């Protein structure tokens with residue numbers, strides 16, 4: 001029995017056995033193309049269709065949305081998503097492609113949408129029939145998100161939307177978008193409202209999606225333009241003017257600190273799941289050389305590898321400690337650190353991997369001699385996505401300093 | 412054995428810790444600590460051992476020294492996690508006391524598995540105190556470096572860096588014998604012993620080196636014939652306790668500095684408004700949380716996954732030592748001129764942390780040892 005299995009509730013134990021059984025018999029097949037490192041780097045429809053099929057099968061089997069009510073297309077279970085996530089990762093399954101839907105749109109709708117809307121949209125989100133994207137950032141509203149200017153004007157029971165969103169991950173495939181926009185120009189925070197918007201069906205009819213290219217050469221995020229797009233009022237979440245509060249639910253879940261655990265399924269093959277893991281640096285060093293000697297014998301590299309492993313283990317044990325109220329100073333202190341700490345550890349681990357690889361680290365993903373398929377330098381560059389997206393690290397430090405430590409708000 | 416659920420920190424442990432926190436906050440607020448240990452700033456003054464014996468008596472009555480003594484030997488037989496939680500609280504108030512020294516002695520005695528060691532654990536549970544006298548002048552823990560020798564039933568030589576030597580009743584002495592190294596229990600009041608106080612930076616504890624001039628020892632004092640093995644098994648616990656002390660002290664350094672960031676204003680804003688101050692304090696909070704999580708992980712591993720104890724304890728001590736250095740550095744700097752004065756309390760913690768950082772090996776040392784576990788030794 002695994003360590004996790006020992007602590008399961010009866011419901012979790014039964015569900016875990018079921019997951020293991022299903023996963024051991026399930027075969028998602030082999031992708032015909034290289035898969036990217038995460039869902040926000042999906043470039044080609046071949047990548048998407050492979051991953052989409054996997055997500056839909058996992059949903060049909062009950063491994064996705066386990067803790068959502070049955071009426072919303074969920075499994076109606078309690079604390080079982082965690083079990084499914086552990087078992088999918090253990091089985092080495094590929095990642096789930098619809099992450100903006102699973103991680104942000106679903107919990108936001110769960111807490112703020114009318115029953116009819118949830119019942120209509122969540123099943124297609126869980127199965128990945130509908131790909132979702134997040135329309136928050138704009139050219140003038142990044143860290144200062146409440147400054148969004150995309151505007152919806154009321155016309156009877158319809159709204160007419162005009163504006164410009166940017167960095168919209170997966171918009172090039174998306175059917176739906178969660179959209180934060182302005183309904184009142186006179187108040188910064190209370191002038192915001194929150195909608196879900198069908199964008200694919202409106203392409204060319206009020207919605208234009210233009211891909212942006214990342215430093216890695218990959219695509220994955222986009223600009224989205226709204227030009228007199230008309231939508232019904234039934235697509236609004238919560239009240240007019242409550243958009244900022246609804247967005248807080250989205251952001252809390254985006255940073256991994258919300259009450260609904262995001263379905264996730266690991267990163268695929270053993271080779272690719274080692275990328276970004278500090279413990280993987282040990283083997284990397286054992287297989288690399290410095291001045292003809294094993295890099296694993298270089299005391300400076302050993303020290304740096306140990307520093308990374310200690311930080312990674314520290315954050316892993318932190319997640320464990322966060323569940324023990326008596327050992328935490330403040331209930332949100334560890335959860336609000338999670339995204340910041342994880343993203344910086346991944347960045348520093350990838351940078352150290354590059355140091356260890358030495359000359360070979362110059363070889364990128366298209367080079368047949370690249371160690372680990374060139375995934376480490378790619379991971380290093382992609383790591384800036386995580387330290388910038390979902391509230392840049394500097395903003396996370398403001399939030400922690402203000403909400404947890406109670407220091408004065410910075411401008 | 413497998414990982415304990417919730418670090419084995421349950422209701423009993425929480426009650427014990429919460430009571431301790433309140434007791435220490437009520438009885439040793441920082442201004443009282445300052446009066447107690449910092450009344451004479453003169454660096455050339457005689458080296459004193461300043462502590463509140465009454466407070467210690469109450470702590471003994473509260474049972475803190477019995478926490479990890481096995482029930483069979485008259486103690487409470489609680490988890491190491493429970494003891495860590497208490498040590499964290501004593502670190503938070505920088506308590507001058509023989510608590511950590513005695514707890515370290517208990518950890519060593521627990522690993523001796525001899526009737527004599529069981530007897531002395533019982534004495535500790537009954538209120539007696541002890542410290543380790545196992546280190547030679549160069550600070551090494553290698554058996555070959557041990558400076559005390561047993562000849563004809565008598566101890567000669569010297570032990571160094573003995574923690575809180577002037578507060579305790581007994582010493583646990585490592586001594587070379589014809590067969591290797593052994594551990595002996597020696598009373599601090601016995602004939603032939605010369606306890607020489609070290610002039611140390613830390614005001615919240617004392618340290619000494621001890622000369623043994625033909626100190627006779629009998630069988631009832633022999634704790635183990637294999638000091639090396641015992642000390643090696645006990646070492647993860649010692650590292651973990653020092654790490655816990657650093658976590659508590661670090662939290663005090665963080666909270667005290669954050670409070671100052673709220674009340675002190677410059678350029679028309681409270682200092683915390685400025686990100687050059689705010690962000691490093693957030694970094695410190697993250698480092699404390701990492702060190703604390705690793706410390707509880709190490710403590711629970713020592714009790715329930717011994718195969719991982721050494722690995723996790725080295726991680727905890729390394730992480731806590733780095734954190735402590737950063738906490739001391741930023742807490743003094745961010746108080747400005749006042750932080751550089753004797754009157755301001757932050758230096759008390761800086762000094763305790765400095766002592767903790769090197770005790771049983773600093774962060775770099777721990778990482779080198781950790782690398783040996785995880786990567787194997789450096790090839791010759």
Ligand SMILES: Cc1cc2nc3c(=O)[nH]c(=O)nc-3n(C[C@H](O)[C@H](O)[C@H](O)COP(=O)(O)OP(=O)(O)OC[C@H]3O[C@@H](n4cnc5c(N)ncnc54)[C@H](O)[C@@H]3O)c2cc1C
Pocket residue numbers: 040100133134135136137138139141142143144166167168169170221384385386388389390391392393394395398410411686
């Ligand atoms: C890979 C990736 C995917 C993304 N996907 C999406 C998506 O799907 N949907 C979406 O809506 N958005 C998305 N974003 C956008 C992301 O949320 C923003 O990039 C982010 O919030 C930062 O905003 P900005 O780019 O405008 O940078 P700016 O806000 O201009 O920030 C520039 C720099 O200044 C710092 N800074 C800004 N304000 C302060 C301050 N007050 N104090 C200190 N430092 C400050 C920032 O930390 C940063 O380092 C994505 C971004 C990336 C990189």
